[in-house]
Amino acid sequence: MRINTLSIVIPCFNEQDNIKILFEELKKVLNDFDFVVEMIFVDDGSKDGTFGEIEKIADVDNRVMGISFSRNFGHQIALLAGMEKAKGDAVVTMDGDLQHPPEVIPEMIQQYNQGYDIVNTKRIDGVSTSLFKRKTSKWFYALINKLSDVRVEPNSADFRLMSRETVDAFLKIKEQDRFTRGLISWIGFKQTFVAYTSQPRYSGKTSYTLKKMLVLAVNGITSMSSKPLRISLYLGLLFFVTGIVYSIFILYNFFKGVNVEGWTSILITILILGGVQLFIMSIIGEYVSRIFNETKARPLYLVKKETGQKS
Structure with a gap:
């Protein structure tokens, strides 16, 4: 050539x-x-x-x-x-x-x-x-x-x-x-x-600040793969199953007459679930924003x- x-x-x-x-x-x-x-x-x-x-x-x-x-x-x-x-x-x-x-x-x-x-x-x-x-x-x-x-x-x-x-x-x-x-x-x-x-x-x-490097990293990952969305699904399933198991544990102890003090565990659970939900929503938001950018043409x-x- x-x-x-x-x-x-x-x-x-x-x-x-x-x-x-x-x-x-x-x-x-x-x-x-x-x-x-x-x-x-x-x-x-x-x-x-x-x-x-x-x-x-x-x-x-x-x-x-x-x-x-x-x-x-x-x-x-x-x-x-x-x-x-x-x-x-x-x-x-x-x-x-x-x-x-x-x-x-x-x-x-x-x-x-x-x-x-x-x-x-x-x-x-x-x-x-x-x-x-x-x-x-x-x-x-x-x-x-x-x-x-x-x-x-x-x-x-x-x-x-x-x-x-x-x-x-x-x-x-x-x-x-x-x-x-x-x-x-x-x-x-x-x-x-x-x-x-x-x-x-x-x-x-250099014009490549830490912020620009992070933007490039996000663009790289979201443009080349949909796996983060699947990870979101797996995280959601994991916490759903964990929630069911925890609910069965609470009901079992309730019917046995055992008083379960759970304010701390409830608060921790809410914080973890809230954090995971926000994380999953942010991943979905990144993909939605890419779709939005493409549709503007x-x-x-x-x-x-x-x-x-x-x-």
Whole structure:
């Protein structure tokens, strides 16, 4: 499978100080190849001068295209928007903070040339990665692989190379609440992994706060599995059977004339049941909210401005 055109899709959020450095690093890696390269920077509603930096680069290099969203729609949607614009025979997606090293791209192309449709990457945590992030990442992948119908490789990243065929297949998926790593596993095709060492951000602070990580985790679990709903059913059955057994115990002692003092046990039971009911309702609520989002049929993103080459 020969590459005639390679597209690089780069979602950006408040990456003003990283754009130029990333562009220079990409040029060092890609200038040695004999195929056409296009770079698509997607500004996901940045509050700084990110899009201004993209415009400057696009003015001096006709391989660069920039898209600016009307607001922040999220990293997963920015990935999708860039892939919709990409024209390449193969498409690489990567972050704009230099934590995804451009020098890995040639190795990904090698794997593609060996017949793989999708070349994923697996992150090896560097010394800058906190213990908290390592542990929460490990727990997240363990949980999602227990619940999901498809396997998501631990420490996988949205840094990958995809063939034109797999990009077109991916773009047929129009879900609002997206978990790209899970969807890539779901679409199948011949896939492999290459490892890379995670680098510290060149500049700025990560936009992936704990809150955003939790939202991504919930999206990942609810988009890839209905098992939490089944767990709710099993919990409900467990407490229903427990309630029946406890009722029989109370009635048995009542007819024997044994006075059972149960204020404490009743209070504990009510609190536990109330907590379980709220937990189950929240799970159901997550799935209902996803249905609600899908039925609204709003566009996944809105573009405010574009620069560079046009489709």
